[in-house]
Amino acid sequence: MNFWDFKRSSASVRLLVEFGQERGLDAVRMLARSRLKEADLEDPAIELEASQELSVVANLIRACRQQPGLGLEVGMRYNFASYGLWGLGLISSATAGDALALALRFIPLTFAFCRITGDLDGGMYTVNFEAPDVEPAIQRFLVERDVTAASRLMKETLGPAFALSRFTFRHPSERGAGGLDEIVRMAGIRPEFGASRNSLSFDPKLLTLRLPQANPVTVAMCERACEELLERRRARLGTGECLRQYLAAAPLHAAPDLPQAARALGLSDRTLKRRLQDEGISYRMLLAEVRSRQAHRLLMDETLTLTEIAERMGFSDLSSFSQAYKRWFGVAPSVGRVEARVKAA
Secondary structure (H helix, E strand, O other), rough: OOHHHHOOOOOHHHHHHHHHHHHOOOHHHEEEOOOOOOHHOOOOOOOOOHHHHHHHHHHHHHOOOOOHHHHHHHHHOOOOOHHHHHHHHHOOOEEEHHHHHHHHHOOOOOOOEEEEEEEEEEEEEEEEEEOOOOHHHEEEEHHHHHHHHHHHHHHHHOOOOOOOOOEEEEOOOOOOOOOOOHHHHHOOOOOEOOOOOOEEEEOOOHHEEEEEOOHHHHHHHHHHHHHHHHHHHOOOHHHHHHHHHHHHHOOOOOOHHHHHHHOOOOOOOHHHHHHHHHHHOOHHHHHHHHHHHHHHHHOOOOOOOHHHHHHHHOOOOHHHHHHHHHHHOOHHHHHHHHHHHHOOO
């Protein structure tokens, strides 16, 4: 289960339909097979399934004949107002670091299909976007949209003092892709294609930037409202899955402990433990599961040495990482890397 299994507001689909209409597309055609009517998009109380938004995305891609850079153009349409209280909470935060922490904590309340995580990486703070497992044309659109929307949101929230150092996509560039010039004007940097990951990187010193529209009362109200909405949606998922998603989004070098996780989920330590026990799992089990998956994913990156992976995951040295990896998989990480390479071949 991924972040996009959460229900979502109709705002993103409304934006997609409006984008299509500007290009002469009919709303009925855009909403085909989504079980939605145009009137539904004006209902602030309606909650959509991710599959409904995917249907609209597929319709847009087909209608535009898989236009290169379509996701980039659409991503530029998202701003903080598109996200409701989540967006308002970002611009009301005290610092850029506070805004980023709030953003990652409540990612399930956005329209993102990518799994989004942030961490210090080689002297830069990097926000990574893991592509969703969908058909290639839709995957490319969603990655371009999610990364571009995040870049605009960062610039809009953090102001003119904020600058990106890198803007990367894994997929290759396409001739005639639209939206690139607009991105350069907005972000001050041209996206790189064919990179090792989908990401946005910037100087970590920028996390201390004071935000011009900071308002402690507003951000507290937004956090409370986001927690309540997330709790209502969490009830349909189960505490274990919500905790798994939170742990997967936490910085690699600073795995949260149970009290931190409980606070992030809006629960007391005792309540979190009880709910996990009711589901037959424990915090330690879930943390080991998530950390082992993260280690396996990093081993697939041939550009990283085992020592670098150990450091990135917050281990004191390679020996500590090796011991943990052996507990998870029964073999040394060097063996795990070879096995992963064979399977991928």
